[in-house]
Amino acid sequence: MKHIQTLNTRKLTNTVKTGGCGECRTC
Amino acid sequence: MNIVLDENSGAVHVVDDLTYDLIGRIAAGKTTSKKILSAVKKDFPKASDKDIAEACGEIKELSDNGDLFTEDPYEDSIERFAKHPTVVKALCLHVAHDCNLNCVYCFAGQGEYHGPKGLMSYETGCRALDFVVSHCGGRTNIEVDFFGGEPLMNWDVVKRLVAYGRGLEKKTGKHFRFTITTNGVLITDEVIDFCNREMDNVVLSIDGRPEVHDRMRPTKTGTGSIDIILPKLKKFASSREALGKEYYVRGTYTHYNLDFAKDVLWLADQGFHEISVEPVVADPSNDYAIRKEDIPVLLEQYDILAKEMQKRRGTKKDFNFYHFMIDLEGGPCVYKRLSGCGSGSEYLAVTPEGDLYPCHQFVGEPEFLLGDVWRGVEKTDLVESFKKCNVYEKPECRTCFARYYCSGGCAANAYHANGDIHMPYEIGCELQRKRVECAIALKADAALSE
Incomplete structure (x- = not known):
């Protein structure tokens, strides 16, 4: 793309199906 | 540098002036494509029709791919997620309600949480x-x-x-991640060696410049504490760095050091590379509390800090600032972002006597006593209330661009400022938005420099 550079490829929307395992750090 | 954040997908784009203008006009709505093109041509007389058509094409491509103008698809999912059975998987273990410092701003009332002094027994700790x-x-x-x-x-x-x-790990297959938060006074070589073997992270309390630190963190006799702790903290931090272990020095800024960027940089110049300096959480009636009129000065300080970090990147004086840390590529899933820190449900504080509270900031508040480690959580209605501390329950959060980075803010801050865990703390919101803005800008700048 000439006018736009996207910095990240991961989409938060994709984590609706793959997220929620609860193993990450829990203040 | 023009940065566009697509709030709901989390995509971050760096765009040229023409595209930035176009995206802004499209996002504002309430007009036709013809009017937008006419206005853009007027504002960008040197842009050719081909340039404008290309920019429009790229915007459409991103939009079609779900990277721009993405709608919020999460509300139903998070409601279902919140109905999962409650689990507790993190504890703030108050092993001592006593302290050897006399910090002015201590929310724990000089370590005792407005109650009697006490040390947790081994038996109570095991039960927890x-x-x-x-x-x-x-x-x-x-x-x-x-x-x-x-x-x-x-x-x-x-x-x-x-x-x-x-021992429990061997019996149950669970994994404990132990951490410790200390003021540093009692650090010895033995403490350092043990923590370097067993603690995944250590948090070392220091506010910054000596005059700032000593004003708010005196000893019990009223003398300053920086000379006692600084050599110990340096030794501890450098030993962690040598082993590749996590640590950070954590300070608190107040109304008395609104120029807190100087404290962050002072800590960096002392050789600390992992630094957090955060606004005090205090009743607004305290003289050291952050006030609404302080906000412009504080926002400017975050900008000053971001620019200095930009200069230092890749040099020996480079450092991490906790509130500018953001993981654009591997950050948490949407459920984590929307359920926040888990206080009051997944994350509980345990007093020396074994009582359970939603987190360390609520300890000693009788109405927030949830139960104890023998009988378990008895105030389940309060747990449900904390589980609902997400951005969809707070009208102010629904339209905030930073909602997926702060998760609706801190329940304790909200309670202490507004008397309601569901009402966001306005000053905290202003500061959080600025931090997220700086964090994304630093990431973008680093990406473009590579």
């Missing part, structure tokens, strides 16, 4: 670890932070509880 293992459901990872007061005042119990936890 048993409690979290039996209430964590299918989770493997459990976090336990040794906290106070000053946890090193009950050091022998800390060591014995770590050993007990390691």
Whole structure:
């Protein structure tokens, strides 16, 4: 793309199906 | 540099002036494509029709791919997620309600939480670890932070509880991630060696410049504490760095050091590379509390800090600032972002007597006593209230661009400022938005520099 550079490829929307395992750090 | 954040997908784009203008006009709506093109041609007379058509094409491509103008698809999912059975998988273990400093802003009332002094017994600590293992459901990872007061005042119990936890790991297949938060006064070589073996992270309290630190963190006799702790903190931090272990020095800024960027840089110049300096949480009536009129100065300080970090990147003076840390590529899933820190449900504080509270900031508030480690959580209605502390329950959060980075803010801040855990703390919101803005800008700048 000439006018736009996207910095990240991961989409938060994709984590609706793959997220929620609860193993990450829990203040 | 023009940065566009697509709030709902989390995509971050760096765009040229023409495209930035176009996206802004499209986002504002209330007009036709013809009017937008006409206005853009007027504002960008040097842009050719081909340039404008290309920019429009790229915008459409991103939009079609779900990277721009993405709608919010999460509300139903998070409601279903919140109905999952509650598990407890993190504890803030108050092993000491006593302290050897006399910090002016201490929310714990000089370590005692407005109650009697007390040290957690080994038996109560073991019961707390048993409690979290039996209430964590299918989770493997459990976090336990040794906290106070000053946890090193009950050091022998800390060591014995770590050993007990390691025994539980072998029996149950769970994994404990132990951390400790200390003011540094009682750090010895033995403490450093033990923590470097057993603690996944250590948090070392220091506010910054000596005059700032000593004003707010005096000893019990009223003298400054920086000369006591600074050599110990340096030794501890450098030993962690040599081993590749996590640590950070954590300071608090107040109305008396609104120029807190100087404190962050002072800490960096002392050789610390992992730094957090955060606004004080205080009743607005306190003279040291952050006030609404302080906000413009504080926002400018975050900008000053971001620019200095930009200059130092890649040099020996480079450092991480906790509130500018953001993981654009591997950050948490949407459920984590929307359920926040888990206080009051997944994350509980345990007093020396074994009482349970939603987090360390609520300890000693009678209406927030949830139960204890023998009988478990009895105030389940309060747990449900904390589980609903997400951005969809707060009208102010729904339209805030930073909602997926702050998760609706801190329940304790909200309670202490507004008397309601569901009403966001306005000053905190202003500061958080600025931090997120700086964090994304630093990421973008680093990406473009590579």
